[in-house]
Amino acid sequence: MVQDSKRMRPNILVTGTPGTGKTTTSAALAESTQFRHISIGDLVREKNLHDGWDDELECHIINEDLVCDELEDVMEQGGNIVDYHGCDFFPERWFDRVVVLQTDNSVLYDRLSKRGYTGAKLTNNIECEIFQVLLEEAKESYPENIVVALKSDTIEDITRNVTTLTDWVRSWQPTPQ
Ligand code: ADP
Numbered sequence: 001m002v003q004d005s006k007r008m009r010p011n012i013l014v015t016g017t018p019g020t021g022k023t024t025t026s027a028a029l030a031e032s033t034q035f036r037h038i039s040i041g042d043l044v045r046e047k048n049l050h051d052g053w054d055d056e057l058e059c060h061i062i063n064e065d066l067v068c069d070e071l072e073d074v075m076e077q078g079g080n081i082v083d084y085h086g087c088d089f090f091p092e093r094w095f096d097r098v099v100v101l102q103t104d105n106s107v108l109y110d111r112l113s114k115r116g117y118t119g120a121k122l123t124n125n126i127e128c129e130i131f132q133v134l135l136e137e138a139k140e141s142y143p144e145n146i147v148v149a150l151k152s153d154t155i156e157d158i159t160r161n162v163t164t165l166t167d168w169v170r171s172w173q174p175t176p177q
């Protein structure tokens, strides 16, 4: 097959530790850009793209191959904001920008406690943020010049991040073939 279709709109991945504001930021960005917001967690639940439930981590065991197959066509069209707390299993070619949201530990602790996280689930996520696991994963999985870390402690941070990313989307140009 001749592969000459370059997407006319970019795809953005919004990643980060749970609670850093991925879904809030992605929803606001989708509204200001009219891009599609794809929450991988919701997609996995709706389309059963998992291999059961992990009792220890209290989440679905995501089937990464099924998720990637499900999204291939829509990603090729461009104009997607993908929201997930992982980034190493998506094809590198899917994304033009990879945003890693970061939150101060004590702020994140309060957010996750409010969400009902306790015990190992809470401490694992705080450690994930302290050790910048998602930023490292993003840098290992994508070209460093498309990865950007953005602070997400306050509502003002979200507003600023959405403005910055919307400006970036508006100025984006497809690579000439
Ligand atoms: P994620 O999708 O990364 O798990 P959410 O967007 O669901 O995070 O946000 C988790 C909670 O924290 C929500 O109640 C949200 O309103 C709040 N929140 C997220 N980011 C911020 C922020 N930058 N400032 C204030 N509250 C935030």
Ligand code: MN
Pocket: 022, 023, 024, 083
């Ligand atoms: Mn979320």
